[in-house]
Amino acid sequence: xxxxxxxxxxxxxxxxxxxxxxxxxxxxxxxxxxxxxxxxxxxxxxxxxxxxxxxxxxxxxxxxxxxxxxxxxxxxxxxxxxxxxxx
Amino acid sequence: xxxxxxxxxxxxxxxxxxxxxxxxxxxxxxxxxxxxxxxxxxxxxxxxxxxxxxxxxxxxxxxxxxxxxxxxxxxxxxxxxxxxxxxxxxxxxxxxxxxxxxxxxxxxxxxxxxxxxxxxxxxxxxxxxxxxxxxxxxxxxxxxxxxxxxxxxxxxxxxxxxxxxxxxxxxxxxxxxxxxxxxxxxxxxxxxxxxxxxxxxxxxxxxxxxxxxxxxxxxxxxxxxxxxxxxxxxxxxxxxxxxxxxxxxxxxxxxxxxxxxxxxxxxxxxxxxxxxxxxxxxxxxxxxxxxxxxxxxxxxxxxxxxxxxxxxxxxxxxxxxxxxxxxxx
Numbered sequence: 298x299x300x301x302x303x304x305x306x307x308x309x310x311x312x313x314x315x316x317x318x319x320x321x322x323x324x325x326x327x328x329x330x331x332x333x334x335x336x337x338x339x340x341x342x343x344x345x346x347x348x349x350x351x352x353x354x355x356x357x358x359x360x361x362x363x364x365x366x367x368x369x370x371x372x373x374x375x376x377x378x379x380x381x382x383x384x
Numbered sequence: 385x386x387x388x389x390x391x392x393x394x395x396x397x398x399x400x401x402x403x404x405x406x407x408x409x410x411x412x413x414x415x416x417x418x419x420x421x422x423x424x425x426x427x428x429x430x431x432x433x434x435x436x437x438x439x440x441x442x443x444x445x446x447x448x449x450x451x452x453x454x455x456x457x458x459x460x461x462x463x464x465x466x467x468x469x470x471x472x473x474x475x476x477x478x479x480x481x482x483x484x485x486x487x488x489x490x491x492x493x494x495x496x497x498x499x500x501x502x503x504x505x506x507x508x509x510x511x512x513x514x515x516x517x518x519x520x521x522x523x524x525x526x527x528x529x530x531x532x533x534x535x536x537x538x539x540x541x542x543x544x545x546x547x548x549x550x551x552x553x554x555x556x557x558x559x560x561x562x563x564x565x566x567x568x569x570x571x572x573x574x575x576x577x578x579x580x581x582x583x584x585x586x587x588x589x590x591x592x593x594x595x596x597x598x599x600x601x602x603x604x605x606x607x608x609x610x611x612x613x614x615x616x617x618x619x620x621x622x623x624x625x626x627x628x629x630x631x632x633x634x635x636x637x638x639x640x641x642x643x644x645x646x647x648x649x650x651x652x653x654x655x656x657x658x659x660x661x662x663x664x665x666x667x668x669x670x671x672x673x674x675x676x677x678x679x680x681x682x683x684x685x686x687x688x689x690x691x692x693x694x695x696x697x698x699x700x701x702x703x704x705x706x707x708x709x710x711x712x713x
Contacts, residue, residue, distance in 0.1 A: 327403070332397050340399030343403070347407075348403075
């Protein structure tokens with residue numbers, strides 16, 4: 298549910314804002330101590346997308362948001378609050 | 385010229401370690417040191433996977449412990465890795481910390497002799513493909529595709545001297561410039577004893593770093609790492625830090641039980657600051673200058689690096705580039 302709200306809010310962002318957001322999400326994910334909770338196939342798709350410069354593409358961004366939402370739910374909620382997402 | 389590398393602890397999934405290695409290469413660091421610990425993923429298996437894809441960086445495995453992995457097997461694994469990535473493998477050998485070894489049922493007997501013997505076996509197998517010393521006889525039935533520099537991971541004075549005497553490099557596990565200067569001079573004694581030239585030994589400061597704009601977050605991230613370091617310190621440094629025997633026992637117990645929350649009760653901020661480069665990112669430049677002035681030829685940006693790893697790595701690289709411009713290193 299949170300991921301769907303997040304994706305809705307991201308549509309409104311300018312390209313630069315989107316890039317900054319992706320960088321922040323990636324930093325939270327790579328800094329997490331809960332990565333055993335993230336499915337390996339999701340992790341590898343994020344890995345490949347970074348290498349290919351495709352992290353801002355919708356499907357990958359959804360996976361990145363999903364990974365952060367399960368590894369760091371509190372931080373993910375704060376990001377959503379920052380985006381001022383409404384229910 | 386000073387070489388800069390980064391430590392990665394293989395406690396996280398391979399997809400993350402692989403991505404972090406890619407980013408480290410992208411940022412322009414020369415190499416990655418994969419730490420080895422029985423609780424984490426195998427550094428050899430991890431290295432094999434990384435080296436297949438990462439072409440920009442070398443990978444060091446260290447510190448490999450000959451009490452947990454037989455030196456013959458270390459040589460076999462290192463030689464196998466040269467086929468994956470010739471000239472991009474380094475290994476570091478060390479006696480490890482007593483607490484961890486005891487917790488997995490291994491007695492750490494005569495560490496200096498153990499390391500000297502392990503290095504002899506590994507080096508002979510990697511260079512001559514056979515070994516025959518005392519009770520040990522054996523061979524490799526395949527050719528290592530390149531040489532593999534052997535570093536010694538060291539903290540105590542005798543191990544530091546041994547590193548200078550027999551190592552292609554030495555990983556010096558301190559972060560405080562004062563301790564690093566003392567350790568450098570111990571390595572030099574070993575180099576002089578063996579009649580070697582200092583420029584032929586890569587002396588690396590293996591720093592433990594935790595940086596963040598909010599220093600208290602940096603301290604929190606650094607605390608478990610500082611606790612591990614504390615448990616392995618030689619007497620001389622332990623005395624200087626002023627940790628009571630009672631406190632040390634409590635820290636060791638918490639580590640053995642993996643009770644990280646209790647560690648925060650015993651590990652004062654002052655102790656953490658003596659063992660780790662911790663604080664805001666701007667403190668790093670001055671520390672780097674001091675460490676380079678001592679003579680270290682490699683600086684390892686060691687874990688945890690900071691509570692926000694990506695942002696901190698990018699800041700550290702900027703600081704290094706700035707230092708390189710100012711110091712012409």
